[in-house]
Amino acid sequence: MIPLTVTELATLVGGRPHGISGLSPPDAGGTGRSEGRAPVIITGPVIIDSRQAVPGCLFAALPGEHTDGHDFAAAAVTAGAAAVLATRPVDAPAVLVDDVTAALGALAQHVVGTLGATVVALTGSSGKTSTKDLIAQLLQRAGPTVWTPDSFNNEIGLPLTALRAEPSTRYLVLEMGARGLGHIRALTALTPPRIGVVLNVGTAHIGEFGGREAIAQAKGELVEALPTAAEGGVAVLNADDPLVRAMASRTRARVVLFGEAEDAGIRAGRVRLSEDGRPSFRLYTPTGHADVIMRLYGEHHVSNALAAAAVAHEAGMSAEAIAEALSGAGTLSRWRMEVTERADGVTIVNDAYNANPDSMRAALRALASMGRGRRTWAVLGTMAELGDDSYAEHDAVGRLAVRLNVSKLVSVGGPEAARLDMGAKNEGSWGEESVHVSDAQAAVDLLQDELRPGDVVLVKASRSEGLEQVAMALADAAPRAGAAESVRPGGAARGEGEGAAAR
Template sequence: MIDLTLAEVASATGGTLHLDGTDASPQTVVSGTVTTDSREIGHGDVFFAKRGEFDDGHRFAPSAAEQGAALLVVEHPLDLAVPQIVVADTVDALGALATEVVRRVRSHGRLKVVGVTGSNGKTTTKNLLRAILQGHGATVASRKSFNNEVGGPITALELTDDTEFLVAEMGASAVGEIARLVKMAHPDVGIVLKVGLAHAGEFGGIEQTVLAKSEMVTGLAAHEVAILNADDPRVSSMAERTAARVVWFGLGERADVRATDLVVHARGTEFTITVPDGPARTSAVARVHFGVLGEHHVMNALAATAAALELGVPLADIVDALERVTLAERWRMQLMGGRDDITIINDAYNASPDSMSAALKTLAQVRAPGTRTIAVLGEMSELGEFSGDEHDRIGLLAVRLGISQLVVVGQGARRLHITAINEGSWAGESAFVETADEAFDLVVSSVRPGDTVLVKSSNAAGLRLLGDRLGEWFA
């Protein structure tokens, strides 16, 4: 975090400073890492005692103090000899402090902010942008999937006076949450990747999802840029909701930044990228050897390219950065294994109907002639009323793609298994198990040399660790 006095932090958060029993004064400066996790606290850091659904961060404040916290932000005074700021709500205070830090860095620096949202692809696009931008200036980007009302501010609070680029992943499970993050960081460039059924159960339907995702661009001004998916009608409709200049990305002719001539293989995707070049809007073209597995990740690369171009990065530098990225993020289309030519694709960090479909299509595309494909699938969570139909659809897709073997894990995904059987009249091609351990035993006992195994589920299903286990077993 940038240098701030205790008085300035109290003012920014609307809190009351308590210094009893300490040697600090209102002018004492803090500049350490800001966190809500007491396990991450080091000397000079700032701890926000957040109340959670199952626990209360105030219980861990003594541990934070012992580990050297310079400041505790709390909702009631604690009997600890550490400077404390008492606020009404620590999450609101965290966002308020982040808003002030972004404002200060903007006011005396060259900071540009890119916001990224969408039902799928946020983390991949954010990571690609970080890889591109860090060669052109000090860059801060969300760690892991820090994209909510806590992770967003914590990311923004990593800014320093020298930061030139902030790439802020912005997620939501309800209308108004992205608007809150946009108000905090106010992007110069706002990206909307896709609107699908991810979290549709929480949003209350697809139209509410569209409304929530459009919050990325509705507040942008005419001198700012909205980067929109030309191939997704729900996203392209957002052009009518923004005053910003729109830049389109996609696979069709409408797109300003587009990909053609895609070739998908087991080590990534090759494509030709075409982008606007100069004030005359002529085109520049390059061939990209993109090492991130899955054709669907090409759209994320196009979105990142469009944003980087708007920030002044030359196309050649963008292509070079894209070609150096081989993994979007752990547990996202992560290639593992290798023994006996057995490939494990661990894509079990999260799953929606769109990402599940894309992963299955990739599995079918990368299979070598004469080899088999095995899909180990768990539940797609947070779909609400759409859950049954969408699990049916994935079961049908697996059959129609000719996946050699399905292993369906957990009661939440069982309908997928039943649908696959009904569609294909299979004799054992789809197996249902209750646990990840059973799935591991089944795969290990049935896999053959040359097989490609996909592990895919929502985070809540916990299959990412199964993917790791299989990857290590077949390493």
């Protein structure tokens, strides 16, 4: 973050200094200096967990359901925080505001506007985090880059990411999620993007939105917020998704299409999968072409790679440089097709960070490709927020597992997970190859008893299900007793006082 005195911070967020001896408030023309003392300067980063405090940081005290960040203010300052952003007086130097979340947004808006870095924002129903990781790895070759960690993509996580930027930052890559109409519009107001990427419109959170058309309306708010083409605005749109392609009419920015469609400016040809499920393709750009052999698993990453390539091309990278970077790119965020090879030859694929019908189907197809000639296990849990479509979507995923010849399906959890099992059995031809268990520990027990060398295990569910416990226990070959109990499920951008779950 760019350095700020406490007084400058208070002015920017509309707050007032508290507990800083001799410091003049901003409305009295203060300079942020105590008499005879150096000014209190915040050098960053901004944190919401006091355990992450480092000298010069700003601790944002967020209130929550179970704990309150204000209770950890003194501990944060003791550990080195220069000041606290709070809504009430605390036993530490602070700037008091009416709303800490709003203050973080205002601060991020100022920092982004001051830096002049190119802001790249992306959204979509699935693949956001994987694509964000790819974009970051490509742009790092073009200049200093800051990107969203994990899925910090909401009104708390996005400012925290933006506030990690420094004067040298050239690119800021921001993932944007939405829980309804207007959410992305609000995020783009905080960190106005010059390049906007829309990956797809699927069925994630369809229960909250009410239909794919409403999801498209919400995702399209990103391209509506872009500058005009004359001002350098660029909308990167998926040519293979009709609802995304149609967003071209909603933006004044220059439109760049990516996909396998013939009219896509950034296009993939000769798409193939290796025996272990890694995609390769020929990348075509307006300035040349080159071959890509990816380290990631699953054909769905081709579309993600093309979106990243489109952004990199806008940054001036050649087709050869983009292909080289994509071929070397890996996973930066945890629990997204995270592959662990055990000593006994068992492969664990931890894709348990989140799930929706589209990403579940993509993961199952990746499992089928990875497991050619090997026994495959799909350990699946509930997909949340599907509304009235929930039972039908879970049933369809169970049926797909059968059609893809997955060897064993283990559904974990409540009634929706039981629907996965029912769908598989109703598809026929399976008998005892599908089983429903009550919880993560039961799944661990089952798998530890039945896994054989060479098996491939996919673990996937919505974040709320905490099925990473299963994957981690199996990957670590943990003892059966309590193997999954030591891992506590958590959310993205979660502080001591606030859970900022990403969508």
